[in-house]
Amino acid sequence: MAQQEVTNGGSEKKTGGGNDIMEVIEVKFTALKPQLVVEAPKANEAILFYKAAFGAEELGRTLHPKRKADQELPLILSAQLSLAGSTILVSDLADPSETPAKSEGTGLVFYLETDDVASAVNKAVGAGAVVVSEIAEGEGAGCGLSRVGKVKDPYGVVWAICSPSAKVAEVEA
């Protein structure tokens, strides 16, 4: 029950025992931005790829304040890219010991919705991605009943390019 109330959030305050008040922490989140951390110094190359492959637009970038003697260019602390109405961040991994999200069994796929799956896959492959699943119609994990093709980018990230399921329904109707 306590978990239910944490889950629901909302503006209600409990009037019950003092212990339960602790459980009701209300936090409002205003943005979610996935950050892709790539092996340094490949972030700049990755940003060019995301522009060429998916038409991402760069909103800005912050450079790493420390540059090592053997680096020709400063590393990228964070570049903000606008893609499909979302913001993603691309960063150089300055310290290899800090590599995030390597636990066994958990992985990431980016689902990208478009009305033109074939052109999107072709464009991504033209920019350097590799097809990992040919385009097929079916029950895609992220898109419902839909056309979906999967590509892996040069940085190891899998992109599932799919049509919104409503569009398939319209075509079939």
Place this chain on the structure above:
Amino acid sequence: MAQQEVTNGGSEKKTGGGNDIMEVIEVKFTALKPQLVVEAPKANEAILFYKAAFGAEELGRTLHPKRKADQELPLILSAQLSLAGSTILVSDLADPSETPAKSEGTGLVFYLETDDVASAVNKAVGAGAVVVSEIAEGEGAGCGLSRVGKVKDPYGVVWAICSPSAKVAEVEA
């Protein structure tokens, strides 16, 4: 130069040589949804965690059509969660050979913006996350000059909880 034009997208058609026309594939993406693939059958548990930790709301879920004889519950093909104005997908990894995004050097961090970093970190830890970086002010990769604390969830995903940089600027002004 050809890459520049692919990058820019836009509605202009090239009037130059025929070869270059091939490069101008215009694709419009309507949504980007990160999918977290967790070791089966932990997706349901992960969904409960994201609700408790971050107040995520479940928009719907699709179950895997095939259930193996030794499974008590059907696996989750995809659950759609609303979080901070974005949609994320959580799925069971039915086939361990299909684990995505394991390449060396690339990792993922989710940046979550909130005005109340301390409460957000406390709530996430209360739900089962572990602190990986204590809250500090500084140049966070995803948030500019900001307060940021990092937690790792039970599924190996790192969440950087940070305040929008404008808020810090207001406080300092």
